Amino acid sequence: MQIAILGGTGREGRGLALRWAKAGHSIVLGSRDAERARSRAQELSSLGQGTIRGGDNVSATDGADAVLVSVPYPAHGDLLTELRQALDGRIIIDITVPLTPPKVREVHLPPGNAAALEAQAILGTGAHVAAALHHISSTHLADLGRPMEGDVLVSSDFDDARELTIGLVRDLGLRGLDAGALRNAVALEAMTSVLLHINKRYGVEGAGIRIAGVA
């Protein structure tokens, strides 16, 4: 599968690109700065996990079976608005959490209640948005030797986006669970602040969520 990672030069992008490349997918890192994306792609490709290319955000989406959005929340709305046309007809995996520094350990509801709901509203129903991967530590992702832990909750209003995302989560070595309608991204995004609080409060790094009672 061809996967574009927008904001792909960030921390999450690194681990996702390497793990999906290793699983046999073709990865294109997108960035506002095409040169930076190409240079990062070259660096990651040299690790020998698989094919990773880079380019500007629009060209990165060319031919992508899935477009993962991994940008800081303040850049999220503008990026999607700019890419509206390029993203039409595509499956979008939105992993954005609307954190508001410095209070990242307290829930902050954005104007649309969830970044993923805002994405779907901006893009219209021609794009199929799934929200996922909010609770996976970027440090764990980037540490390829480390087995991943925790479940990934996936919410979407579209079956194709949900199923494709759950499959890609499996390729990361994690269990993806159907978490219902895209509205439920409100809970998934907000829970990230709870996990950040737990990390600090209990002196751990990368607390995650497991769903008990589902075999």
Added chain:
Amino acid sequence: MQIAILGGTGREGRGLALRWAKAGHSIVLGSRDAERARSRAQELSSLGQGTIRGGDNVSATDGADAVLVSVPYPAHGDLLTELRQALDGRIIIDITVPLTPPKVREVHLPPGNAAALEAQAILGTGAHVAAALHHISSTHLADLGRPMEGDVLVSSDFDDARELTIGLVRDLGLRGLDAGALRNAVALEAMTSVLLHINKRYGVEGAGIRIAGVA
């Protein structure tokens, strides 16, 4: 400890009363219908787990070290407004989830974003509200022979309310974790709809949450 359970004749009230009575606490079930509360208390007492009394909601709060609020969301605001005076100076454990039937498997944010935030706003800072126990199935609670599973996330703006609640959660045989400020009840309450979706989607009963990465 003396624990009042308002709305104590409901499903959650039954299991909580029996498990806390068994742990040695003194329980008072409160209800709008004092006769119903007394009759339910007598029934539960007859199971021989410990002392359980009943009465109207106001008298149930007399001398309570903790007051648990377990009423359907549509009754929540009115009950707290009526009991404002009786609850002043007390620790409140609010387990309310603002579900809106028939769409209980989709997140619904109430006007104050969380029932527990609404409770704290109604009661003022003389009452110390903790939000907890949203993810524990009432069926599991009521089945005394069954070991409880899952973690209980506790959010509060007051240390005394948080610590007391975490202690009472331990007495149920569960791990209570500090989930941060009361604002974070937005995530805890909303996650309940995700769990209800998962129950239906995967054909299970009582899916819960475990926090991975915290020993």
